[in-house]
Structures are given as C-alpha cells and as structure tokens.
Amino acid sequence: MTPKELEHFPAVIRINVQWGEMDAYQHVNNTVYFRYFESARIAYLQKLNFSDPAQTGGIGPILGHTQCKFIRPLAFPDTVSVAARTIEIREDRFIMELKIYSHKLGKLAAVGTADMVAFDYQNFRKARLPQSIRESIEALEGRTFGTSSTDTER
Template identity: 30%
Template sequence: MRHTYRCPLRWADMDAYGHVNNVVFLRYLEEARIDFLFRPDKQFKQGSVVARHEIDYKRQLVHRHAPVDIELWVTEIRAASFTLAYEVKDGDQIYVRASTVIVPFDFEAQRPRRITEEEREFLREYTDDGAEKAAEEEAVAA
C-alpha cells in the first residue's frame, strides 16, 4: 500500500525560470514524510532522523496553483532503520523519484534506537514493490 500526500505548490518554490526549484523537492519529501509518520493514529513517538536522501529528477515541474501528488511507500525495514521511496507526480507523469533512509532516534538519550514492534507493523502495511516496477518500466522504455 502507498500513502498519498497532496502537496501544495507555493509561489516562493519557483526558480527564475518558473519551475519548482530542485532544492524545494527536499522540503516536499519532508512534508510527505511528516504527513505519513506523524498521524494521530500512528506515529513514531520517540522521533527519527534522516540518514540519507537520493533524488532522481525526471522532468521539470512548472509552478501552478494545483497541488502535486507525492506517493510514499516503504521499501526496506531493518532493525534500526527503514527506507521510504517517493514519486512526485501527476497521474502517470513523474517529476521526481526519491528515497530516504530513516533512523529511529531517542532524543532524550541522544542516540539511535531500534524500531519497535508497533512501528514495524505500521511500516509493513506500507511495504510496496513499486520501485522495482518503476525500474523495470524505465528499462523497457530505454
């Protein structure tokens, strides 16, 4: 299953050419991640930190008033980290594909921690093989 976040575009997001600036996509991914992890029904109560981002820019997103969809899903769950994948898109038109490695963190103790069983169950609900499918589709198109 995937989580979808409807991300509003802001006037300040554009660069001099009227496109959404590449750096702004990091903020979009952050907004989607917060919407996913910190919902009232499920959340990483002890916190988490980002260990790594990877972003592949596929096409320019021209600024407009309508929001853009960000689909997010889990691709890997380890003992003390997990990986999220994203697609920033409109329907079948993909602007960005990205991934983030997240490490659960105990801010009181100031150190990484293991994923709890409750968190693991939540993450499993959003495990999807969409990244593999997307890579296969790109290979066929090339």
C-alpha cells in the same frame, strides 16, 4: 483521484505548486522537491504514530539519508501528488520510496528515497526500531518484511 503510479503508496498528499517556489529559471527550485518529500514522509509517520518520540519511549525517527532523482521540471501553476511508502525494514531503520507526480504534465516529476533511522532522543543516539513500529509499518503496507541486518554505516 490517485494517479496509477501511486496506487500502492499508503500515504499520498496533494500540494499546490506556489509561484514563490520557482527560481530564476522559471521552474520549481530543487530544494522544494525535498520539502514535498518531507511533507509526504510526515504524513506517513503520522499514520504510524511515530512522529512524536514521547509516544514511543523517547524513540523517534530521524532522517539519516535522502536523495532525489529529478525527472521533469515543475512550474506554477500545477498540483502535485507526493507519495511515500516503505520498501525495506532493517534493525535500526526503514527505507522509504518517495514519488512526485505532476497533474499538469500527467507524469512523474521526481523519485527518491529516505532512510528513516530510529533515534533515542533522551540519550542522543541511534536505537533499535521498536517492534510496535515495525508491526505498524507492516499493517499499513499490507505486507510482511523480511529480516535484514543492521547497516550501521549507511
């Protein structure tokens, strides 16, 4: 069952916390949260058919920026639900919201964001987000996003 906090996220995965993910302080190491986020991002990208640049003319996603706000420590044993959704689309990227929910605690453990930049892997440079991907995001999210200017420095 999807936790209430994650109901509006089109990509939600469940991950069992592993004993080896804990550090000397007996909680899941901070780097693992980013791996959990990565797994949710990949699940989202697969729903869009945007994980393989060969399928979109050499244009694919590359992580431009990510951040995490740690709310509660996780520990073994636990199962987490990790969710991803798009909250903004720009000319050359889309911004994702990410959440980690602890089933043992019954609460959010972390929230974050990720900038997924369209990248031309053949010419090794940033690219425009393909219109087909924008349309796929809007279909997956069940809403239309407004136009936004390019943020080339972000």
